[in-house]
Amino acid sequence: MxxxxxxxxxxxxPKTGITRSIQYALDRLGRPVPDADELTWMIGPPLIASFTKLLGSPEDAQEALRLYRERFGASGLFENxxxxxxxxxxxxxxxxxxxxxxxxxxxxxxxxxxxxxxxxxxxxxxxxxxxxxxxxxxxxxxxxxxxxxxxxxxxxxxxxxxxxxxxxxxxxxxxxxxxxxxxxxxxxxxxxxxxxxxxxxxxxxxxxxxxxxxxxxxxxxxx
The missing domain is CATH 3.40.50.1000 (HAD superfamily/HAD-like)
Incomplete structure (x- = not known):
């Protein structure tokens, strides 16, 4: 089996680490930053698809993912x-x-x-x-x-x-x-x-x- x-x-x-890292990426992009509870729909699916849906632009989604990983890889993955x-x-x-x-x-x-x-x-x-x-x-x-x-x-x-x-x-x-x-x-x-x-x-x-x-x-x- x-x-x-x-x-x-x-x-x-992983809610704390993922949502804080999403908020970090959105803030760095100058986009509105929702509360953590408004971002839980992004936990689980591939993030590139979720950022594309959230931002409406594949280019912005790629940059958001880069910024997300900047924070997540340093600290967010352990906020879990x-x-x-x-x-x-x-x-x-x-x-x-x-x-x-x-x-x-x-x-x-x-x-x-x-x-x-x-x-x-x-x-x-x-x-x-x-x-x-x-x-x-x-x-x-x-x-x-x-x-x-x-x-x-x-x-x-x-x-x-x-x-x-x-x-x-x-x-x-x-x-x-x-x-x-x-x-x-x-x-x-x-x-x-x-x-x-x-x-x-x-x-x-x-x-x-x-x-x-x-x-x-x-x-x-x-x-």
């Missing part, structure tokens, strides 16, 4: 908090023989620093994210890349995340998905995107993953 985990809104709550119950969940899944991977739209250079900082890297067989040039920022591309690198059967894997992009990326690559409701996507968003089920607390997630594992086809025996 393989479990792919989103990072932002699933393993950690591990959700209660996540380390115990990951340990339980590892003990049950589930192979764990991170699949985040965040650049992997940041994802690794965050996971190392919070001592979560040890649970994962691999940490995958986008490139700084935005390759693999789309979850469909990212999961396809992971499958190419790891060569596991998508029918024996599940994607866990808090936004529709996680479910859409999973479906495009033949994976089931589980939606978690403690992040930044609504229940309806996740259901509309086709998640197999919703989970409301980290301590309930292992059961959902392991129950799904029990119904998966077993690997074919070697000839």
């Amino acid at each position: 393989i479990a792919l985990f989103d990072l932002d809104g699933t393993l950690t709550d 908090e591990v959700y209660e119950g996540i380390p115990a969940l990951l340990q339980d899944l590892r003990d049950q023989g589930v192979r764990l991977f991170v699949a985040t739209s965040k650049p992997h250079v940041y994802a690794r620093r965050i996971l190392d900082h919070f001592e979560l890297s040890r649970f994962f067989a691999g940490i995958y994210g986008s490139e700084l040039d935005n390759r693999n920022a789309d979850k469909r591309d990212l999961i396809r890349h992971i499958l190419e690198q790891e060569r596991f059967d998508p029918a024996r894997a599940v994607m866990i995340g808090d936004r529709e992009h996680d479910a859409i990326g999973a479906k495009a690559n033949g994976l089931a998905s589980i939606g978690v409701t403690w992040g930044y996507g609504s229940r309806q968003e996740l259901l509309d995107a086709g998640v197999a089920c919703l989970v409301d607390a980290p301590q309930d997630l292992a059961e959902s993953i392991l129950t799904r594992a029990a119904t998966m086809p077993r690997p074919a025996a070697a000839p």
